[in-house]
Structures are given as structure tokens and as C-alpha cells.
Amino acid sequence: MQAVATKLIDVTEANAERIARQWFADVRKNPKTPSYHNLSEDRAIPQAVDFYTKFRGVFAAKNPFEEARRVYTKYADESYRYGIPLHEAIYALTLMRRHIWLYAEFQALFISAVEQQQAVESLNRTILLFDYATYVITDRYQELMRGEVDKQLSALRALGMEDSFTGSKVGIMACLLVACGFLTYYYHAVMASGVIFTHLFYIPIVLAGVWWRKRGIGVAALLGLILIVSHLIFMKEVPLTDDLIRAIMFIVVSSVVALLAEGFSRIEVLYRTAPHAGASVET
Template sequence: MQAYAAKLIDLIESKSENIARQWADDVMKHNRTPSYHSLSKEMVIEQGTDFYRLFRRMSLAKNPFEEAKSFSWKYAEELYRKKIPLQEAIYALILMRRNLWLYAEFQGVFVSVLEKTQAVESLNRTILLFDYVSYQVIEKYQELIVGSVERRIGAVKTLMMKGGMVAKRNIYKIALMIVFLFIASILTYYNHADLKSEGLFTHLFYIPIILASIWWGKKGVYVPIFLGALILVSHLIFLSSVSIWGEVIRAGMFIFIGGVIGWLMEGIKKVEEIF
């Protein structure tokens, strides 16, 4: 019995590349393995050759199931990376076994009735080895899929946590900006209504303007627009007898400086995202 098994193994090992080429031609055209059609033929042939050359070691190992993992796990990982569906990966193995049996020289190995009878045991062992590989490929695919799902869930959780932290920081920023604008309104009223003076207090307005531009980029321009409108309206109400052109220039500077800083900050953020 062992002599005939060795005879079969010798054939597979010596003709491994030829059988692999025959299998590659089949699997790359078969309608049940469409994902293989676009793969490199050299890669597919190498995949088949690797398995057929490992056949002796798998067949003679004390624990062929464990020995088969050296091929099946690599096979599964490679096809998973190339986004080959599991059903096609398994059917490719079926074609691999079929092409082994249908190889032109295969039937010539066993010439007598006795040899053909004893060959059945070798064929049964061959089927068992392919079953081992099929099982391990499915197992590995499941492991890879679960790992991928867990990584994606982890990424989503991380994004949600980051999103929550960002939202919380934004609330603090908005609250602080409201305080700044409230103080700016009080200062404007006090200087225009009580002191009847334009004064230098508007220089303090650059603090919220710069912060808004840093925090929110171009969107932060609404803060200088508000402050510019504030001093203009207040001037018209409380300082109508004084020329407004000084306030117009200040309001324009608010918007210009806020816009420039906001534009620069968005450019910096884009560079940070790239690198």
C-alpha cells in the first residue's frame, strides 16, 4: 500500500508545476470563481505549485491536520487580502483536487487491477487532506473577518469618543466666546454711552477675534463681523455727532484680520492631515 501511495506522491511532486498550470487555466476561467479572473496567472500558478509540492510532507506527517496549516493559513490570508470571497476560495480548492485527478498522466500511474484497488486508499487520503485544508481555510477566513469587524468597531468607538470630546471642547469654546462677546458689548456701551468716547477699548476685541479664527478657521469670521457691527451700531446710537469713519476702519480691520487668520489656520490643518 505504501509503495503505491509513494508512487502517487512522486507523481504529484514531480509534476506539481504542470498540474498547477492546468489548475490555473481552469480556475481563472471558471464561472464560479470570477474573482480569480483578474488575478496574476503567475501568482495563481505559484499558489497551486506550493500546495502540490507540500503534498508529500502533508501526506506522510503524523498529524497532517497541523501540517496542512502551513499552506491553508497562508492561502486564506493571501486570498482574503485580495478580497476573494470565501465560496470562491473553497471552490478553487475543489478545482485543485479535480485537476489533480484529471491530470493526463494520473490514470497511467496505476496499471493493474490490484494497483487500482489499492489506489483507492491513496485517493481517500488525498480527499481527507483536501478536507483538512478546506476546513482550515474556512476557519482562517472566519478569524480574519471577525478581526476585521472588531477593528472597525474599535475604530468607530474611537471616532465616537473623539467626536464626544471634540463636541465637549466646542461647548466650552462657545461658552467662553459668549462671555467674551458679552464683555465686549458692556465695554462698547460703557465707552460710547457713558464716556462718549471711542477710546482704545476696541483693541481688546482682537482677543476673541484671534481665538475664534484659531478654533473655527474661516467660520470664525462671524465673530469679527458681530464685533464690527456692534461698534458701528453703538456709534450710530450714542455718538451720532462724531464721525463714524474711524469705527468703519476698525470694523474692516476686525474682519480682515479674522479672515486672514482663519484662512491660515485651515491651511495648517490641511497640512497636518496630510502628514
């Protein structure tokens, strides 16, 4: 089998660019790989050429899985960076394997019955190596996606603050509530107006919903109560309708934020506890 395998590897390496171009022509029109349809030739073909030229090292390695991890992680990184979905990257990999054998058949590489039998054994070895590549690429994609999700969620985590900052949350909220109380007094008692300033109330309302979930609705209720009581004391001649609607909206917005924050927390828990690490692979 060694001679047949060497012949296959030699042909693959010597014609890496030609096979890569045939592969690229396939993925560029294949309905299962639409992300490759607009991918430039300068990006795709060097990726395939690199894949084919490193095939010998993986094929002959004493530990082919570790060698596959080293070599094919680059393919995963590039595909992810180019915006290729995982299922398309895997199917493109399958087509890479297929084009090795299509080219070998076209060149009538295996003529005798013995060579054909050995070619079957070589094919089994090739399939195993591509299975390793599939595992490595899938694992790498998961790692890259986890990193991207962590990056995107970091801002929300910063907004939510950790439990160790409970004292800071209370202090910040107390300052915001005092400021809201002062604004309410100033606009109602001094300016005799209820326009605009209540928009600022949504800052503590949203923060309370993010920090304390449903318990944060109490902050919205308190602000609504302050607004209505102040209106009744300082603006008796003005209808209460507008401020009453505002107070109700405080509760509605707070409830929505609390529900979203709880949903986010559940999703993050599921994400954190999901089994990311795969089992060891038999080589």
C-alpha cells in the first residue's frame, strides 16, 4: 500500500494548484456552498493548495490526529474569517477529498488489480485523515464562535456588574433616585412643567431591571409614585393623565427589561454549562 499511497501523494502535491482550481470551480457553483460563490480566487485557491501540499505530512505522521490538528486549524481560522458557515466549510472539505480521487482516476493512476486493491486501502486511510480534519475544523469553529460570543456579551456583563459589586449598585441607584427626585421637584415646583425630564428616569429603571431583574420593578414603581405625588402637590391645576401614563410606562419598560435580563441570564448559564470539549480521538 505504501507505494500506492506515495504515488497518490506525489500526484496530489505535484498538481496541487490544478486540483485546487478544479475544486474551486466546483464549490463556486455548487448550491451547497453559496458562501464560496463570491469568495475571491486569491483567497480560496491558496487555501486549497496549502491543504493539498501538506497532505503528505499528515498522511505519513506517526500521530496523524495531532498533525491534522496542527495543519487544519489554519483552514478553520481562514474559513471562519472569510465568513464561511461551518456546514459549508465541512462540505468544501469533502469536495477537496473527492477531487483528489477524481484527479487520480482521470490520470489512470491505479491500473492493475493489485494497485486498485491497494488504492482502496489508501482511500480508507485518506478518509480517516479527512475525518480527523473534520473534527479539528469543527472543534476550532466552536472555539472561535465561543470567543466571539464572549466578546459580544462582555459589554452586557459589564453593564450587569458582578455580584461582588452589590454595594456599588445600591450606591449608584441611590444617587440616581436622589437626582430623579430633585429633577421632579425642580420641574414641578419651580418650572411648573412636566416635559422632557422624565425621560431621564429610564436610566435607573433600565439599570435596576438589568441588575435586579423583577425586583428592579420596585424602582420603577417608586419613581412613578414620586412623579404622581409631586404632581398632586405642585401641579394640582394640571390634569394628572400624562404623568399617570408615564408612571405606567415606567412599570412596563421595567418589566420588559427584567424579562430580557432573566432570559439573557438563562441563556448564558446554558452556554457556560454546555459540553464544549469533545472526547479524545482514537488515532
